[in-house]
Amino acid sequence: MPVRLNQTDSGFESAFAAFLETKREASPEVDKVVRDIIADVRARGDAALIELTQKFDRADLGAMGIAVTPDEIKAAYVQADAKTVEALRFARDRIESHHKRQMPKDDRYVDAIGVELGSRWTAVQSVGLYVPGGLASYPSSVLMNAIPARVAGVERIAMVVPATGGAINPLVLVAADMAGVTEIYRVGGAQAVAALAHGTETIEPVAKIVGPGNAYVAAAKRQVFGKVGIDMIAGPSEVLVVADSANDPDWIAADLIAQAEHGGGAQSILIADDAAFADAVAAAVDRQIAALPRPEHAEESWRDFGAIILVAKLDDALPLVDRIAAEHVELAFDEAEAFFARMRNAGAVFIGRHTPEVIGDYVGGSNHVLPTARSARFSSGLSVLDFVKRTSILKLGPEQLRQLAPAAIALANAEGLDGHGRSVAIRLNM
Amino acid sequence: MPVRLNQTDSGFESAFAAFLETKREASPEVDKVVRDIIADVRARGDAALIELTQKFDRADLGAMGIAVTPDEIKAAYVQADAKTVEALRFARDRIESHHKRQMPKDDRYVDAIGVELGSRWTAVQSVGLYVPGGLASYPSSVLMNAIPARVAGVERIAMVVPATGGAINPLVLVAADMAGVTEIYRVGGAQAVAALAHGTETIEPVAKIVGPGNAYVAAAKRQVFGKVGIDMIAGPSEVLVVADSANDPDWIAADLIAQAEHGGGAQSILIADDAAFADAVAAAVDRQIAALPRPEHAEESWRDFGAIILVAKLDDALPLVDRIAAEHVELAFDEAEAFFARMRNAGAVFIGRHTPEVIGDYVGGSNHVLPTARSARFSSGLSVLDFVKRTSILKLGPEQLRQLAPAAIALANAEGLDGHGRSVAIRLNM
Structure with missing residues (x-):
């Protein structure tokens, strides 16, 4: 059974913190x-x-x-x-x-x-x-x-x-x-x-x-x-879907399953502001998984790592979304742009009801190699930047060296690096 | 005694390759x-x-x-x-x-x-x-x-x-x-x-x-x-100075010493196109180290890891510079800009005779946290980029989804990910 949390419950904070710490893969000693x-x-x-x-x-x-x-x-x-x-x-x-x-x-x-x-x-x-x-x-x-x-x-x-x-x-x-x-x-x-x-x-x-x-x-x-x-060491994949009750539960269920079917610790999370809608999605997930030609991975991932989190209103989800810092975040509600503007941590965001995450896996154009396991708090998906490196450049003439020398020499002396000070001073006959 | 290599010697390639592999720090088992x-x-x-x-x-x-x-x-x-x-x-x-x-x-x-x-x-x-x-x-x-x-x-x-x-x-x-x-x-x-x-x-x-x-x-x-x-795990610091004989040997010696005085495996390398000039620099290094108030680190680093590499002309140094991929590269000769334009690997470059590397350590404005141990082949110095992360964005309407769907579904099917295909198809009643 996927985890069920309700932000308005008194025990929510500790349950959510424990959920964030869940380990989703074994680290064999190899x-x-x-x-x-x-x-x-x-x-x-x-x-x-x-x-x-x-x-x-x-x-x-x-x-x-x-x-x-x-x-x-x-x-x-x-x-x-x-x-x-x-x-x-x-x-x-x-x-x-x-x-x-x-x-x-x-x-x-x-x-x-x-x-x-x-x-x-x-x-x-x-x-x-x-x-x-x-x-x-x-x-x-x-x-x-x-x-x-x-x-x-x-x-x-x-x-x-x-x-x-x-x-x-x-x-x-x-x-x-x-x-x-x-x-x-x-x-x-x-x-x-x-x-x-x-x-x-x-x-x-x-x-x-x-x-x-x-x-x-x-x-x-x-x-x-x-x-x-x-590059980064990729962990199991994950999707976080934030959805209101105006969505078709079947669509949202399909997105949760698409992630879960990767198996191996893959995680699908739904945040919703409507308990009946969340129940409808959960039922649709079970129904759709049963209809898959190869249901095993999806079944196992949804059971072991799936989660449904209820919030009073979707705006309240903002701090949760940033703490989950998911690889993929779907924002399936009308005010998605305004919500995204205030969000901080996600590998990739999929805006609106017509942008299933799977589009990004294949043909959206953006990269599908994205930070997993909450690492979107500090890292980014694969990009051209991963295949270039920067050389920084400095170029002084004698006049510039003269102007920068006193501060450089003062700091070198303060750090006890006499040779550093000398390499500046020697050029100025100091 | 620092290593002495001459690019025109028959044994140069193997000696240079061995030099590049020199380990400069112990890795204690902690x-x-x-x-x-x-x-x-x-x-x-x-x-x-x-x-x-x-x-x-x-x-x-x-x-x-x-x-x-x-x-x-x-x-x-x-x-x-x-x-x-x-x-x-x-x-x-x-x-x-x-x-x-x-x-x-x-x-x-x-x-x-x-x-x-x-x-x-x-x-x-x-x-x-x-x-x-x-x-x-x-x-x-x-x-x-x-x-x-x-x-x-x-x-x-x-x-x-x-x-x-x-x-x-x-x-x-x-x-x-x-x-x-x-x-x-x-x-x-x-x-x-x-x-x-x-x-x-x-x-x-x-x-x-x-x-x-x-x-x-x-x-x-x-x-x-x-x-x-x-961030990166920094190794011992290094400087590579490429200099012609129009330089004052004392200036170049001072730059080599500034790096060597860091000790702990720090490395100073000179590439020169004039044997007499290289000898003059080597003599100046010995003289200047002896005059330092705390000569021990510089002496040890220069002796254990220092190197002087002779080339027939500075242009020939280009492949060596890229293979050394030094943290700091000083280009102290008139055609430095043209040389730099053809260079590939360096953490930071210091152009001309009046830009001692030490300026970059303190007051140049660029960052002094730079890739060491040949890692400038694949990484960059510390920058604002190390403290930001990127979220990629996708947003489709129903019409865009319809256009991208066939290729996405074809690829999902080819990869055996039925749930992926379904999360697209379900939105199009396919």
């Missing part, structure tokens, strides 16, 4: 295994990749090669369903258009005393993209991770994806190709992350690794962090 | 100790802070209180050297002016088919700032960490600083006050990080923790990451 795998790949390169892939993915890379060939990509276009390929292209174009607006601008200026300052953005030179195998091998995720990198100007986008049992989903290859991935390797797990970070005979090392993965992949990313950059 | 401290602070709150502070900092917080009082801050202004306070104010104003230019702009637009998209930036609501105690208690670092947070609009900026032996550097309190820090607590170490992340009776939890610290602080930040955001 650090040692992962450390050994990374050391093995560093020591033996391709040979280790081939051996580990035989063991974990039951695929013979010695025979089929580590790198996916251009011919295989061509073949994937033929194997893939034509309508789906068309949908991928449609999504690609929309995602690309949106992300092109995210490129940060350089800044260079001269201040009042003639000091030149600036910031210059350049692309990360090479990026590795991890794509899970099996059921979670989503072509849409390939687009969402690769397109911002390409828009940023990354030259090398190296994708790794396990060929579980020897095969890779052709749609994943197609998505990679149309998103601008430059290299594809059929390796997965911690060994793939190790290869991207440290390089092997076949795989050149990259500067940053992005993309979702299981506990082994996440642990490997943490371990190679520093040697390379990494 | 994870277990830190885990216990965090658990203790979570369990016992203020009582744990008081006990741990008595043990590690020899300060009685039971008597003096955990929070620094407004009267103590007033007293600090009186105790501090007036000229240094003036220099801090000068630095504060310059840093603030520069960082005000970094605030990202919101974006909201309607695309060709009427879909509304956007990105909205909001400040992180509360930030914790770690300030080390003792010798590394730098008021300039307080400014560099707190000012971007205040410019971003962070409401709560809670500073923690150990009162080693009971005392806090008055300049640190003054810098905090003038930079807009809203709360100051005299705790340090892993216990301070734990208190910021999880809260105690006195310290409210924050959403993100920034600032440098020792191995315990770094380990604690890694452990609380996820619960809160953290």
Whole structure:
């Protein structure tokens, strides 16, 4: 049964606080295994990749090669369903258009005393993209991770994806190709992350690794962090729907289920201002789940992590929404814009009754890689910014140095850094 | 003796590659100790802070209180050297002016088919700032960490600083006050990080923790990451000076020493196109270090990690500069701008003969918290962007939903997510 909370109940605050602390995923202890795998790949390169892939993915890379060939990509276009390929292209174009607006601008200026300052953005030179195998091998995720990198100007986008049992989903290859991935390797797990970070005979090392993965992949990313950059470690997905009683309960139920069906700790939360409406949604959820061809994940997530929170009026939901800081927030009521203007924490917001979150998963144009587990309080979804870095610029002439010198020397002396003071003073014969 | 490399030597590539891999700091195994401290602070709150502070900092917080009082801050202004306070104010104003230019702009637009998209930036609501105690208690670092947070609009900026032996550097309190820090607590170490992340009776939890610290602080930040955001884990500082023979060897030597005197693995590298000039710089470094009142750190860093790299012409240095990806890069030659235009990786660049890196440490206006240990390949210095987060926005009407639906449903079906497809289809009676 999903949690039921009522903001006007006396015990609400402690129950809500406990709800926020609910752990939704196990953290298996895999650090040692992962450390050994990374050391093995560093020591033996391709040979280790081939051996580990035989063991974990039951695929013979010695025979089929580590790198996916251009011919295989061509073949994937033929194997893939034509309508789906068309949908991928449609999504690609929309995602690309949106992300092109995210490129940060350089800044260079001269201040009042003639000091030149600036910031210059350049692309990360090479990026590795991890794509899970099996059921979670989503072509849409390939687009969402690769397109911002390409828009940023990354030259090398190296994708790794396990060929579980020897095969890779052709749609994943197609998505990679149309998103601008430059290299594809059929390796997965911690060994793939190790290869991207440290390089092997076949795989050149990259500067940053992005993309979702299981506990082994996440642990490997943490371990190679520093040697390379990494994106956020994504947790289970979540949606928070704020809805009034003017909604069709079936629509809202469908949105809650769409999130829950991800399973693995996915969370769906409804905040409503009408108990009868909330009951109607709950009933619709049960009815619709039962009608799903594969109900198990949705059933389990809704039962274990689902929540319905009643508030006296939707305005009262504002502090709750900010504390939940959900990955996805649907605002399905007339005053959604005014509510959003006062909100603070959300990975993405879906405004109005006709914007189901699923649109953002695929074809809205915005990115579906978003902060989970309340991390929208301090972090943002994936964007072009994740694939660029800034160099700050200073340029002084002798006159500017003279003007800044006294304060710089005073602070250097106060911090006991004599050499710092000297490097300024020596230029002014001080 | 610093490393000497010559790009035209046959063994250069392997020697340079080995140089890039040099480890400059020990990674003591403190994870277990830190885990216990965090658990203790979570369990016992203020009582744990008081006990741990008595043990590690020899300060009685039971008597003096955990929070620094407004009267103590007033007293600090009186105790501090007036000229240094003036220099801090000068630095504060310059840093603030520069960082005000970094605030990202919101974006909201309607695309060709009427879909509304956007990105909205909001400040992180509360930030914790770690300030080390003792010798590394730098008021300039307080400014560099707190000012971007205040410019971003962070409401709560809670500073923690150990009162080693009971005392806090008055300049640190003054810098905090003038930079807009809203709360100051005299705790340090892993216990301070734990208190910021999880809260105690006195310290409210924050959403993100920034600032440098020792191995315990770094380990604690890694452990609380996820619960809160953290900034980069800073490594030892480094400077790379690219200089031609028209420079005064004494100036360049002074810049190399300014970096080396940080000690603790700090690295100073010179790339020059003239062997006689390089020799003159090396001689000047030795001479100037000997003349320092506290030569030990500079001597050790220069000996253990210093490097002089000769190239036939400065243009040849370009790939080396990008591979070193230094925190600070000084370009001390006439064609510096053209060189910089072709460079890719650096935390900050200092252009021309009159821009010693030290100006950026204090009063240039740009931030001195910059990526170390080659991480400028994939990350940037601290900025206002570290204290804001982005919410992406989607808004469709029924007509837009109708247009996007077929591709969204096709992709949902291809990924086996029936509930996803349904949440779109149900709104269109499909």
